[in-house]
Amino acid sequence: MFRFSRHCLRPLLIAWLSSQAAAVGQPWAPGQGPPPGLTLPSRAEAQQLEELRQTGEPKQLRERYLREAHNLLHRFWASQEQPKLLLAGDRAEGCGVKKVAHPMAYYCPPSRELAMALNLRSSVRSAKGKTDRELLLLDLAVLAHEWGHHVNRELGRGPFQGGLGLTVKQEELAADWRTGVFLGWMLNQGAINVDDFTQTANLMFEMGDYERMAAQHHGYPKDRFQALTRGLSSQLRAGQKLGEWRVDTSETFSRPLRVSAEDRQLGRRRYEVRRFEIDRDQQIATNLIGGLLGAASCVWGNQQQCIGMAAQQGKGRADGRYTARRLTLDCRTGRFDVSDDAFDPQPVARDGKGQAPVLLERDCATAQALRG
Incomplete structure (x- = not known):
């Protein structure tokens, strides 16, 4: 993990923010319909990326996967200019970085470089039990986030537009939102499934900068997941089926279990569910406060050294996950x-996630009578 160097120049940051606040245009999310003349990638292209993850030869699979995903994101956002993708060991030209190495994941606007050099097993505690192929989806999410920074400059920050008071937090939440837009589209295309998404989102949760109250604070867990699910919701609709799963609310999914004779007798329905929840009672100690998703000093275009090592400050944070x-x-x-x-x-009515009322309305023949 990394934090941002003390050499970052605040005046340059403020000047860049002001210019960008004036420059951004109207936001666009593919779920709202493509701009005139734009053809989105096909379902086959999305599924080809997943096929590569599932069946590609292990040798240099991560590099091939990231390059394919990089091209797909370029097509998806119809970006005017594709950033240069840098992997571990590559030479960098901007934002004070000479050579890309762990723990770097950033987008540098002046040089139009996007770096992906995270050792995920060293960075995320829950990644240690995941296979290489499973971790490619986390790489995809991080790549989509860094692409979000690039697209924010071209198309605006969507629901997180800001005036002269634009903050690092707004920029990061806008990138999270664009990550949700892309992953929602992948779900829609059948390229990833609900468990793929929720498991990857759980790993993403561990990577953010959630505790610091500072100029470069990225946002708390609730902020970031609301941004992610807001982007997801632009691509999905309530009640939509995703394989065996169904979208119930922006933060919940359900899969009905077989109705047994006992279920019929008792008038009940049973479901396997995925629900995003934040547990504030079981806070965990952590030294991982540097935000992995987007080096803000690089995003802001600072030419000074912008990549540092992890800040060694233990903090407590609520544990949130699907x-x-x-x-x-x-x-x-x-x-x-x-x-x-x-x-x-x-x-x-007491379900804070709003999932149970949806299921009652949809699946219980007595729903109208119960409400009456």
Whole structure:
């Protein structure tokens, strides 16, 4: 991991922010329909990327995958200029970097360079049990985030537009939003599945800069996941089927379990669910406060040295993730219960995620009577 060098010049940052605030145009998300003359990549192109991840020869697979993903992102955003992709060991020309090495993942505007040199197993505690192929999806998410910084300059910051008060946090959330837009499109194309997305999102959660209250603070977990899911929602609709899964809300997915004779007798429905939750009761100590997703000093165009080593300051943060649970819905009483949580069965209206009311409305024949 890295933090940002003390050599970064605040006046240059302020000047660049001001110029960019005036320069950005109207945002565009592919889910809103492509601009005139633009043809989005095809479903086949998206699925080819996943096929490479699943079946590609192991030798130099990560490099081949990142280059293919880099080209797909260029097509997806219809960027006027494709940044140069730098991998570990490559020579860099901008933002004070001479050679790309772990732990670098950044976009440098002056040189139009995008670097991907993270050793994910050294950077993310939960990555240690993942296979190389599984970690490619995290690489894809990081690459999509860095591409988000590039596209923010060309197309604007979407829901995170700012005036003269534009902050690093707004820029980072806008890049998270664009990451969600791209991953939502990949879900829509059947190129990744719900578990691919939620497991990768959980790893992303561990990589951000969530504790620091500083000029380069990237945003807290809730901020960043709201940005990610807001982008995701621009591509998906409530009730949409994604293979065996269905989109219930912007932060929840469900897959119905087989209805047994006992289920019919009791008037219940059972689901496997994915729900994004933030657990503030089980905060964990961590030294990993440097934001991996986007070197802000590089994003801002600083020519000084902008990559440093991890800040050694232990902090506590809430543990947030998409949980894998079972949800049981009682159609007769309008109550629900989620496995492995701290609550007994309760009315669907008490579901803070809004998932249980959606399931009641959709799957219980008595929903109208219960509301009446």
